[in-house]
Amino acid sequence: MQVLNFILVVFLVICALAAGHTKDLLSAVVIFASYSLVMAVLWLLLQSPDVALTEAAMGAGVTTIMFIAVISRTSRMEK
């Protein structure tokens, strides 16, 4: 369990850094969705299933769709 926790946290940090450094905003949104999914699993490991459920529904689901809707109205690449 300790090893799984470590792997997930490292993946979380990599996802967060990559989402900030990507020039392609659509890729950044997809990376951010995977960040949210890992965060939901981490909340579950931290014994907070309520927050995990909210994170999975909001972070990985609705927020991603909202970001994609915004990108479809503006430009895809960062200036």
Place this chain on the structure above:
Amino acid sequence: MDDQIVRVVSRIIIPFIQVYGVFVVMHGHLSPGGGFPGGAILGASIILYTLAYGAEAGSQMISHSTSKWLESGAILLFVAVGLVGIAAGQSFLTNQAAGFSMGELGNILSAGFIPIITIAIGVKVASTMITLFHTMVDKEPH
């Protein structure tokens, strides 16, 4: 998006998503979940319908006026139920001290008026998600 596979798959899985959302909302006072995640899941099912079938069909299924009335009515129901606590001589949203029962494991009809509040929050959050998404994808600004 005009894709046969997306349409068929979303038509199959949307009822399951909605049943899961209603489950999360109705068990909000007993198990993990509650009004906010359940409402987000319910809203996401309608957003998936809009993504698969287009903005026209989505706004036909739940129009702007319908979601507007649902949103306002749900939060008014929340406030009205909260005022019951004041009417019973306690503060806003008081449940146990006003004489209502606490939640019992495995019994949905327990915990006084907390299930009504959870359902109101669920409807409010779901209609807010739908309104947000439909406002974003609409061609003409309102």
